[in-house]
């Protein structure tokens with residue numbers, strides 16, 4: 001098995017120390033950082049995502065793989081920047097104003113980070129302007145909004161409207177989630193997408209990052 | 213003898229309590245409310261300035277437990293006593309604060325509106341085995357800032373039963389208190405005859421948000437009972453083991469008792485909760501999981517051991533429709549709750565992880581509640597000894613259908629469910645249209661709604677309610693409340 005296949009394998013098993021070692025080894029072999037990322041780490045993570053959806057493996061296995069992913073990414077980050085390989089992208093995430101439920105949002109953050117995205121987590125009870133400011137400041141292409149209360153859902157609409165007012169609509173995409181939220185609601189408020197769990201958030205964010 | 217189930221041995225129960233108390237003293241709780249931190253500090257808690265955590269020593273917990281009442285009553289809108297918490301009676305209340313309502317005809321879910329809420333409150337007023345109403349849905353046709361108080365307003369206008377409710381923010385409380393005072397006539401009579409219980413949730417692990425801790429204090433001072441609703445999610449925000457999660461639940465709940473009792477010694481409260489396991493395949497919090505139910509029963513055992521009345525989110529389902537899963541999860545939960553003697557059981561009507569109410573399910577669950585209340589009443593001798601005379605009568609007459617013994621005891625010994633429970637012969641069932649459960653339940657809902665009787669609240673009280681609610685609505689730009697009388 002070549003190093004990248006081994007790397008993908010170890011990532012799937014959640015062996016962070018092995019992933020760290022193999023990432024270094026791949027770098028030492030002179031493999032381009034972009035290839036190590038895509039054919040090693042992300043390839044492994046994609047398998048993890050598929051197996052999770054099939055219930056072959058469970059959430060703790062996914063989080064272990066995510067932790068291994070971070071270990072590899074830490075090694076690669078400076079090299080990716082040096083090589084000008086575009087990062088997977090940045091996501092600003094938070095639970096909207098008036099809402100304290102952050103368990104689901106935290107899980108989405110872990111899953112997105114595990115998939116190689118940079119997540120700027122604003123926490124809970126976040127005002128609309130704070131999301132938009134952070135997206136501008138951090139150059140994020142996606143804003144993820146979480147709401148668990150019927151009474152805080154309208155804040156999501158405010159974020160979408162504020163993006164429009166600031167001329168950022170289209171450049172910064174919005175994905176929403178949480179128990180009272182649905183794909184219909186996302187459409188209604190002009191958000192770009194909706195995700196019902198961490199795994200779906202990863203797929204949908206990937207699609208939003210691609211979309212131009 | 214009342215049948216009873218136990219999950220914890222004496223030793224295990226004591227160990228869980230000891231560990232929880234150690235946690236409170238050694239690790240402490242995080243409280244996002246400076247006024248509550250001051251209250252605890254003045255009461256003898258140690259505040260760690262470096263971490264901000266509040267450490268609760270054992271003697272503080274003991275003092276709180278000593279003043280927490282072992283029993284208290286609720287009274288309906290007419291002032292009549294309906295609940296005697298702490299008496300051993302098991303009572304049921306609909307699952308609270310649903311996001312959706314299930315439309316049984318189309319099987320679609322949607323956000324409820326005022327008309328749905330009114331139908332719900334009217335229905336609950338008719339269901340004999342649902343002892344209290346809960347503010348079970350959030351109406352989507354009013355400004356979101358009045359979402360919590362508006363449901364209480366509608367409840368008070370359409371159903372006399374006491375209300376299990378809760379504020380969504382610290383600001384939500386005064387409005388809701390004003391509504392209760394308006395219904396009762398004065399703050400004093402509200403204190404004397406509580407009309408509502410407020411759910412107040414700590415945040416796992418070992419944390420109180422500013423809003424919920426403020427709600428605890430405000431309720432205690434107004435003499436409004438609370439239920440602490442701790443939600444360890446086993447394997448995620450709490451230990452994966454049921455025992456470990458129980459330790460966390462115990463610590464969080466004890467910290468709530470300490471806050472209440474420092475705010476107002478003697479403040480009434482239910483030792484409640486809504487723990488769940490975390491399903492690591494779907495990322496969900498199943499309320500219908502057997503382990504979730506086991507935790508509910510076990511913490512109720514701990515609450516009772518501490519001499520406190522209890523509450524639990526049990527007797528509900530994660531199914532999306534009124535299907536077999538909805539029935540078995542609700543039925544098993546309600547059965548276990550009854551056998552554990554949980555004083556106030558929150559669940560009926562609820563589906564989909566506490567997200568969705570169904571009026572049809574509520575009617576079905578009313579029958580489940582009836583069954584398990586009968587179960588709890590147990591098997592007692594009633595003019596049964598000596599047995600020989602009754603058997604002589606049976607041999608003499610050939611049957612006991614009209615025996616005095618039968619006539620005396622029939623209606624107590626046997627439960628007669630409503631028409632949603634099918635006990636007909638197949639042929640009769642066919643003759644009457646072979647109607648499936650959902651259809652029978654829908655018809656029952658319609659019957660109950662047709663039989664609804666207006667709430668006997670004085671006209672001045674009703675006007676005061678509307679005035680207070682309208683004033684609050686105006687603050688958020690709503691000139692008038694949705695029409696609900698139609």
Ligand code: B12
Pocket residue numbers: 098099100101102103104105107108143144145146147148149150151175176177178179180194195196197198200201308309310311349350378379380381411412413414415416423424441442443494495496497564565566567
């Ligand atoms: C746990 C919980 C709590 C905990 C929260 C702890 C925390 N740190 O978050 C505590 C106990 C503190 C709590 C408090 C309250 N709660 Co609460 N809570 C729940 C419960 C049972 C589970 C939520 C949860 O964590 N699920 C597990 C996670 C993993 O799932 P999730 O949050 O849905 O997130 C997943 C998806 O939705 C999605 N997702 C979520 N966000 C995002 C974002 C993006 C971008 C994407 C793509 C996807 C995505 O992916 C996530 C991962 O799988 C729900 C019931 C329910 N049906 O949701 C009630 C519920 C949401 N709570 C409710 C209520 C009423 C309250 C309180 C107001 C109660 C009170 N009176 O004190 C307070 C809230 C105060 C406030 N202002 O916020 C109601 C809401 C009612 C309504 N109609 O609005 C619910 C529905 C329960 C009920 N029926 O009463 N609660």
